[in-house]
Amino acid sequence: MTAVITGIGVTAPTGLGTDSYWEATKAGRSGITPIDRFDASGYPAQLAGQVPGFTAAEHLPSRLVPQTDRMTQLALTAGAWALEDAAYEPDAFGEYGVSVVTAASGGGVEFGHRELENLWRKGKKFVSAYQSFAWFYAVNTGQLSIRHGGRGPCGTLVTEQAGGLDAVGQARRHVRRGTPLVVTGGVDGALSPWGWVAQLSTGLVSGTGYRPFGAEADGYLPGEGGAILVLEDAESAAARGIPAYGEIAGYAATLDPRPGLDAPPGLRRAAELALADARVTPSEVDAVFADAAGVPELDRIEAQVLCGLFGPHGVPVTAPKSATGRLFGGGAALDLAAALLSLRDGVLPPTPGVERPDHPIDLVTGAARELPLRTVLVLARGHGGFNAAVVVRAHHGKGAHPWRS
Amino acid sequence: MTRVGITGIGAVAPGGVGVKAYWELLTQGRSATRTITAYDPSPFRSRVAAEVDFDARAAGLGPQEIRRLDRAAQFALVSAREALASAGLTPGELDPDRTGVALGSAVGCTRSLEEEYVVVSDGGRLWEVDHRYAIAQLYGHFVPSSMAAEVGWAVDARGPAAVVSTGCTSGLDTIGYAAELIREGSASAMIAGSTEAPISPITSACFDAIKATTPRNDDPATASRPFDRTRNGLVLGEGAAFFVLEDIDAALARGAHVYAEVAGYATRCNAYHMTGLRMDGHEMAEAITVALAEARTDPSDVDYVNAHGSSTKQNDRHETDAIKQALGLEHARATPVSSIKSMIGHSLGAIGSLEIAACAMAIEHGVVPPTANLREPDPECDLDYVPVTAREHRTDVALTIGSGFGGFQSAMVLKRCPS
Amino acid sequence: MAQLNLEDLVAIMRDCAGEDEHVNLDGDILDTLFYDLGYDSLALLQTTGRIEQEFDIVLDEDGITEAETPRALLALVNDCLAQAA
Structure with missing residues (x-):
């Protein structure tokens, strides 16, 4: 059974809505700015990818606004756009025919921060009735399910930055087991001082910029946003007459060995397993969207994996996430959206902020690169050793996207 | 069709650490609910909970694990190790690349997060919390996935790993998820289970706010009374249970005992x-x-x-x-x-x-x-x-x-x- | 003596729980069920919690459950305020 993406909704530091995100991404425009959501002047790092110009009340029913964290508001907005893109009709899929599977990392951090402050500064009766679910990891899945009538198998996966791919892998399982439509992907964000300080504790946040694979790489930058995707059974999508962006052809996940153990990291294994799952060889891969940690040691590990699989400079590699920052549960989902848009348009967006890679890889820098694309590999790694890989492939069957046929 | 079975069980529960103590409590019909001892519950509407008497050292955790891990992660590690031992296995004995981890949790490392928040915010005083007081493990507490990685490292599993979080069904959905990974061939064995240590002031406060927890504080042992006419809310608990899940044919071939089949x-x-x-x-x-x-x-x-x-x-x-x-x-x-x-x-x-x-x-x-x-x-x-x-x-x-x-x-x- | 009137209550409800697009909260709603105004039990818990904070009172829990309209909730709150005074 083939599972295809029929809807994309994006809320990103580089654009609200898929079209504005994609234009900025192809042009290599950065969404990294000094933090203006709170006073970051006392912190050693002050740059982040913030979604500009987003007012929840303009996008969501008023009843939902007080009970949701900003990342849930962004997720619900992206979710509505993704379903609109897929021409979703709520009652067309049977009673339990719609599922929701999203990725999360820290939950509704800003909401939770406010309630912790209410408790500890003012007292327990100041804690919101919404706190019990507004911050927890499953909140976006639950709210999307309620808003769009997803009564099939729903869930949330957490593997930090790898989560967007794991969610899509799980969504594909649901499609294969008979759920015709799954709302998936991830939107995330933790831009409150409490979320920021948690990030800083990793010691990996850059004070200067996010330049993955660059000689000056000295860490990553956090951001907010992500993408909600609609995954469908290809036959059901074709029957509805809905074009597909591409097929989720392969997926795999691995965990790194315990630190200190003399064993290789798991990223290469994840990539190989995903390629095998898609029944493609490395030579058939036209491009790679890299995890691109921006941390020199992690960049080196990923570059080695790419060289090992494809040979030095063996495949075009890109990391448009240098323009958004790393988006936790949202990052890999947004990369997947970018990969699908690349397939559609035959163009690979660049990696803004990096002039020349410090590794023997063919990193797309400067301008976007036009090239025919059929098969794209997306890699992601989550804090603590999580690796995930997805292979997306142009869908040429019935219901192929009109741009490509 | 691959059939998936439970070949190892570990538990940390109110009333006892280990499956044996847990099962004794259940079959004796004893309640482990008491007035909360983890902190002063007096400001709260609901002041009772079923707490685990947990001595991390006695449960086999090392000093660095104790320092590094939230209570929920400690429960997870102890019960995952018990599950592995009860399956007659040692870490690494299952093919690490073919062994995955699934860990369920609704609220992750809530307790450590709140404790650390109190420090960096200076008791709630600072909105711009002070990063100089943040511990190195803070981000590990922030993302519950760190607990799944810890379990993977403890049992040497390097296959697919994830946290499954679906609120109060996490503990069920995690096992369903893990069984499916074995059936589809993504893993040949899974160390799967779930953990929670939510008993913390912020949890008390948020359940108070929706009046979900019982206000029956005068007689803790009878506070949780499902299906009784006089029931008036849930009692918070904590604990963990982990399982070794294997393809039943493979498990029987290695002479393992199969406690039960995860049939549906x-x-x-x-x-x-x-x-x-x-x-x-x-x-x-x-x-x-x-x-x-x-x-x-x-x-x-x-x-x-x-x-x-x-x-x-x-x-x-x-x-x-x-x-x-x-x-x-x-x-x-x-x-x-x-x-x-x-x-x-x-x-x-x-x-x-x-x-x-x-x-x-x-x-x-x-x-x-x-x-x-x-x-x-x-x-x-x-x-x-x-x-x-x-x-x-x-x-x-x-x-x-x-x-x-x-x-x-x-x-x-x-x-x-x-x- | 402090009193809660309908206008105050509507302002608190809007802030605590937003408002349903299909409902006119500025109309004659004193005897309309909260349910029909688009407010569920969670919205009411948030609203009554806020009232308790602002007026520093504790409302009777069963009374909250039974107050299904703005008129009933206002009576509950104002009785409580009168007793506190």
Whole structure:
């Protein structure tokens, strides 16, 4: 059974809505700015990818606004756009025919921060009735399910930055087991001082910029946003007459060995397993969207994996996430959206902020690169050793996207 | 079709560390609920919880693990190690690349997060919290996935790993997720389970705010009373249960004991309300029906139902209706149904796994645990809830049910495995 | 003596729980069920919690459950305020 993406909704530091995100991404425009959501002047790092110009009340029913964290508001907005893109009709899929599977990392951090402050500064009766679910990891899945009538198998996966791919892998399982439509992907964000300080504790946040694979790489930058995707059974999508962006052809996940153990990291294994799952060889891969940690040691590990699989400079590699920052549960989902848009348009967006890679890889820098694309590999790694890989492939069957046929 | 079985079980529960102590508590019908000792509960409406008496050192954790890990992660590690040992395995004995990890949790490292928040905010005074007081492990507490990585490292599993978080059905959904990974061939074994240590001021405050927890503080041991007419809210609990899941044929070939087969599982969402339930119970009934179908089991073959039975007014009626819909009125009335939350409270994301462990033990020992504190039956809850006292009852097929915030409704069917 | 009037209550409800697009909260709603105004039990818990904070009172829990309209909730709050005074 083939599972295809029929809807994309994006809320990103580089654009609200898929079209504005994609234009900025192809042009290599950065969404990294000094933090203006709170006073970051006392912190050693002050740059982040913030979604500009987003007012929840303009996008969501008023009843939902007080009970949701900003990342849930962004997720619900992206979710509505993704379903609109897929021409979703709520009652067309049977009673339990719609599922929701999203990725999360820290939950509704800003909401939770406010309630912790209410408790500890003012007292327990100041804690919101919404706190019990507004911050927890499953909140976006639950709210999307309620808003769009997803009564099939729903869930949330957490593997930090790898989560967007794991969610899509799980969504594909649901499609294969008979759920015709799954709302998936991830939107995330933790831009409150409490979320920021948690990030800083990793010691990996850059004070200067996010330049993955660059000689000056000295860490990553956090951001907010992500993408909600609609995954469908290809036959059901074709029957509805809905074009597909591409097929989720392969997926795999691995965990790194315990630190200190003399064993290789798991990223290469994840990539190989995903390629095998898609029944493609490395030579058939036209491009790679890299995890691109921006941390020199992690960049080196990923570059080695790419060289090992494809040979030095063996495949075009890109990391448009240098323009958004790393988006936790949202990052890999947004990369997947970018990969699908690349397939559609035959163009690979660049990696803004990096002039020349410090590794023997063919990193797309400067301008976007036009090239025919059929098969794209997306890699992601989550804090603590999580690796995930997805292979997306142009869908040429019935219901192929009109741009490509 | 690959059949998946439970070959190892570990538990950390209120009333005892280890499966043996846990099962003794359940079969004796003892309640582990008491006035909260973890912090001063006096400001709160609900001041009772089922706490674990947990000595991390005595439970086998090393000094660095104790420093590094939140209480929930400590529970996870201890129970995962017990599960591995009870499967007759040592770390690395299963092929690491083919062994995965699934860990369920609703609220992650809440307790450490709150403790660290209090420090960096200087008792709530600073909105711009002070990063100079943040510990190196803070981000590890922030993302619950760190707990899954810790379990993977402890047992040397390097296959697919993830946290499954679906509120209070996490503990059930995690095992369903893990079993599916084995069936589809993504892993040949999974170390799967769930953990929660939510007993913390912020948790008390947020459950107080929605009046979900019981205000019955004067007699803690009877505070959780599922299906009783006088029930008035849930009792928070904590704990963890982990399992080794394997392909049954492979497990039998290596001479392992199979406690139970994970025969069927399904989850549905009510798409209705983040905390409320649709009164008709349709989604829960549907989850049960689909789980039974997956297990190729007729509803009339269910020998025991381990209920969600959270001791809230709404749930226990809703669930009773769902059980009747799914099993049929006659068989529902003839089947023992019990809620162990009467004894160990509701440990949110962990409870589903603790309940699966109880089902596996019921199959193993031919005893079903009781619903403690059920003295005055609610006329609207009219099934056989095994009140107060455990019962000898041969169980070949056990059904366990979960329901959670976010609208999640899940069910799993466990079966005796012919050896 | 402090009193809560309908206008104050509507302002608190809007802030605590937003408002349903299909409902006119500025109309004659004193005897309309909260349910029909688009407010569920969670919205009411948040609203009554806020009232308790602002007026530093504790409302009777059963009374909250039974107050199904703005008129009933206002009476509950104002009785409580009168007793506190």
